[in-house]
Amino acid sequence: MPVISRIVLIGLFILSSARSSMATEISLSVAASLRESVTELSDLFQKRTPGVTFKKNFGASGALARQIEAGAPADLFFAANNEWVDYLIKKKLADEKSAGVFAYNQLVVAGKPGLKISSMQDLLKLNRIAIGSPKSVPAGEYAMTAFQKSGIDKQLEKKLIMARDVRECLLYADRGEVDAAFVYKTDALLFSKQTRILYIVPEQLHERVTYPMVLTVAGSKKAEAVAFIRFLASPEAKAVLTRHGFEVR
Amino acid sequence: MMFAPADMQAILLSAKVGSVATLVALPLGFCAAWLLAFGRFRGKLLLELLFNLPLTLPPVVVGYLLLLLLGVQGPLGKLLEPLGIRIIFTWKAAVIASVVVGFPLLVRSIRLAMEGIDPQLVQAARSLGAGPLDVILTVVLPLSRRGLMAGSSLFFARSLGEFGATIIIAGNIPGVTQTLPLAIYDYASSPRGEGTALLLCIVSVVLALVVLLLHETILQRKRGT
Numbered sequence: 001m002p003v004i005s006r007i008v009l010i011g012l013f014i015l016s017s018a019r020s021s022m023a024t025e026i027s028l029s030v031a032a033s034l035r036e037s038v039t040e041l042s043d044l045f046q047k048r049t050p051g052v053t054f055k056k057n058f059g060a061s062g063a064l065a066r067q068i069e070a071g072a073p074a075d076l077f078f079a080a081n082n083e084w085v086d087y088l089i090k091k092k093l094a095d096e097k098s099a100g101v102f103a104y105n106q107l108v109v110a111g112k113p114g115l116k117i118s119s120m121q122d123l124l125k126l127n128r129i130a131i132g133s134p135k136s137v138p139a140g141e142y143a144m145t146a147f148q149k150s151g152i153d154k155q156l157e158k159k160l161i162m163a164r165d166v167r168e169c170l171l172y173a174d175r176g177e178v179d180a181a182f183v184y185k186t187d188a189l190l191f192s193k194q195t196r197i198l199y200i201v202p203e204q205l206h207e208r209v210t211y212p213m214v215l216t217v218a219g220s221k222k223a224e225a226v227a228f229i230r231f232l233a234s235p236e237a238k239a240v241l242t243r244h245g246f247e248v249r
Numbered sequence: 250m251m252f253a254p255a256d257m258q259a260i261l262l263s264a265k266v267g268s269v270a271t272l273v274a275l276p277l278g279f280c281a282a283w284l285l286a287f288g289r290f291r292g293k294l295l296l297e298l299l300f301n302l303p304l305t306l307p308p309v310v311v312g313y314l315l316l317l318l319l320g321v322q323g324p325l326g327k328l329l330e331p332l333g334i335r336i337i338f339t340w341k342a343a344v345i346a347s348v349v350v351g352f353p354l355l356v357r358s359i360r361l362a363m364e365g366i367d368p369q370l371v372q373a374a375r376s377l378g379a380g381p382l383d384v385i386l387t388v389v390l391p392l393s394r395r396g397l398m399a400g401s402s403l404f405f406a407r408s409l410g411e412f413g414a415t416i417i418i419a420g421n422i423p424g425v426t427q428t429l430p431l432a433i434y435d436y437a438s439s440p441r442g443e444g445t446a447l448l449l450c451i452v453s454v455v456l457a458l459v460v461l462l463l464h465e466t467i468l469q470r471k472r473g474t
Contacts, residue, residue, distance in 0.1 A: 062438035087440045128338070133421045136438035161338050162421045164434075176321050177337055 024224045027055045027073045029064040031080040033166060033184055034211060037103070037244040038078060044240070045231050052224050060165065062136060068093055068216060075219030076229060078102055078211060081138040085212045095220035098229060102213040103246035107142050107206060109199040110173055110188040111180035117199040120150035123180070126159065130169040130181040133162040138209075139169075143182035146205035167191060184209065186245040211246075255423040256445065259432035260452060266340060266428055267408040270347035271401050274355055278400065281352075282359035282393075283385065287371075304353040308413025311349055315418045319345070342419040343426055347408035355404040362396020363389060395467060402464035406457055429453055 030038045035058050042054040057064065057074070065084040068074045069091060077094060079085050088094035109117055116122070123129060132140030140162065147153035161178055163169045169181035170188065173195045180198065188197050213232065219225040231237055238248040252260075281300055285293070303311055319326045319336050329336065336342050366389065374384045412430040419426035421435060433449045436442030 060438055062440065065440075066437075083440045130420075133435050135435045135442065160422070162423070162427075164416050164421060168417070171316075175316065177316070 023051050023053045024222070025053050025055055026219075026222065026225050026228055027057070027075050028078065029057045029059075029068060029072070029074040029076070030078045031061045031064070031211065032058050033080060033105075033187055034078050034102070036190065037186075037241055037246065040240055040244075041232060041237055042228070044236075045228055049224070049227070052228075060136070061138070073218070074216050075222055075225040076213060076215055078213045080211060081141075082210060082212050083138075085214050088214065088216070092217070094214045094216050096214075098215035098220055098226075100213060100229070100233065102211045102232060103241045103248060105209040105211065105246055106185040106203075107139065107146070107182060107201040107209055108185045108188055108197045109180050109201065110170065110183050110192055110195045111178075111198050112173075112176070112194070113196045115179065115198055117180065119199075120146065120152060120201070120205070122199075124152060124155055126179040128161055128178040129156065129159050130161045130163050130172045130178040132166055132169060132182070133164065137163075137165055139166045139182060139184060142206040142209060143201075145207070146201050149205045170195070189245045252448070253445075255427070256432060256449060258424045259427050259429050259449070262340060262343075262427065263409055263429040263456075266343045266347055266411075267405045270344045270351065270408045271405050273344065274348045274352060274404060275397065275401060277348075278352060278355035278359055278404075279390075279393075279397065281356045282363055282396075283389065285356065286360050286363035287389075300356050301353045303350050308346075308350055308411070309417065312346060312414030312417030315342075315345065315349065315414060319418065337418055338420045338422065338426065340419070340426055343411070343415045343428055346414035346418055347411045350411055350414055351404040351407040354407055355400040358400030358403060359393055359396045362393040362399075365396075366392045395470070399464055399467045402460055402467060406460040406464065409453070409456055409460065429456075 026042075028038065028042065039056065042056065046052055046054060055073075057067070057072075059067075061079040061081060061084045064074075064077065065079070065087055068077060068088060077085065077088065085094060085099060089096045089099065109123070111117070111126075115126075131143040132138070134140040134144040144153065147156055161172065163172060166183045166187050169178075169183050170191050172178045173181040173183075174192055176194070181195070182201070185197065185200070188195065213229065215225060215229060241248050285297055285300070316337065317323050319329075319342070321327070321330060321337075326337070336345065370388055370392070371384055374388045379387065410430060411428070412434065415426075415428060416431055416434070421427055421431045423432070423435075427435070429449060429452065433446055433453065436446035436449065
């Protein structure tokens with residue numbers, strides 16, 4: 001074996017053993033729309049719990065669930081809907097007992113500040129409306145349910161622009177490519193520059209927007225991960241979530 | 250398991266987008282390759298870099314820049330709007346994404362073929378009185394035929410796989426702009442879509458293999474002659 005690779009191997013060995021003796025790493029798989037809030041909360045937890053570090057992986061809930069299914073290291077999974085948590089529980093990859101609600105969000109219509117939307121029927125006046133692809137984006141699924149319950153799904157069919165995710169919907173609204181976009185309140189608050197929240201979709205028109213969290217089977221055996229999920233239910237953590245625009249009960 | 254009508258539409262739309270994109274890109278690619286192979290002018294290197302840029306840029310960047318350019322507030326979009334032409338969120342947007350992203354591959358193939366042409370043939374044509382356009386049409390074009398075909402097949406294959414730029418400027422609208430890769434993405438990110446996703450993956454692999462096989466065959470024949 002060449003000297004270089006030997007040195008590299010020894011270096012890697014020292015690094016890895018040093019890390020494991022010094023700190024415990026908690027791996028988080030986090031739905032993209034929770035990036036800012038989870039980052040703030042994990043920083044807070046890390047500051048007061050010496051020896052704990054976080055590794056965060058952000059993405060679409062579905063992609064994250066499939067990564068966990070394929071064996072990616074993850075102790076805690078934050079999803080944008082219950083479906084993917086149930087999926088992992090059914091595959092015996094997540095600890096059902098630990099499953100709980102991390103936060104709630106609201107589905108809103110964001111668009112040009114001048115537009116007036118005071119009911120779902122008002123949407124019919126618009127030309128183009130962006131929603132996430134209902135098959136793969138939970139926000140799009142909620143929007144479709146709301147259209148169906150309001151009886152306007154057939155009339156809207158040709159006006160819907162389906163996007164990859166909520167942030168792409170917002171991009172379209174911000175650039176004026178669409179008149180309005182169905183997004184989460186927290187995303188609209190954080191990311192839109194040219195758009196305002198025009199209308200909050202009544203909650204009886206769709207299932208409540210819920211972000212569940214669950215420990216994976218590996219995570220449930222890690223004391224630090226269990227402590228972190230407990231911390232997330234504390235009033236202090238809930239205050240952080242409220243500040244980000246989420247609902248906590 | 251059978252395809253839903255929307256899945257069939259996705260396959261057909263991919264074929265349509267790929268074909269139209271190839272037809273649009275071919276004359277442009279020919280001119281670009283000719284400029285790079287025979288042209289002597291200032292800024293040639295710059296042009297060369299520009300043509301090759303989409304090969305190395307992330308397709309998401311290409312998609313985002315095209316959105317800025319062609320959107321209702323974009324410089325080109327503003328010009329087209331009064332003419333009643335709207336590109337964003339239509340299948341034409343998918344064509345444009347494919348053209349931009351696949352262009353370097355096409356130009357490269359044609360240019361290689363052109364550079365393989367014996368310069369004496371071109372000089373002979375010129376000395377026999379053929380004008381520049383005449384030389385292009387009767388000498389350069391026929392002699393770079395194989396490069397055109399090889400480039401087109403590679404370009405077509407690339408456009409079948411185009412995802413990153415397309416999903417930004419065309420959206421992911423089933424039956425309208427949802428091409429095969431976009432449909433696969435949709436199914437793969439849905440808890441109940443695994444089966445269909447795999448089935449469409451197989452379709453995608455078979456299509457790509459057929460086109461690449463065609464490409465290789467064209468190259469082999471070129472080496473044979």
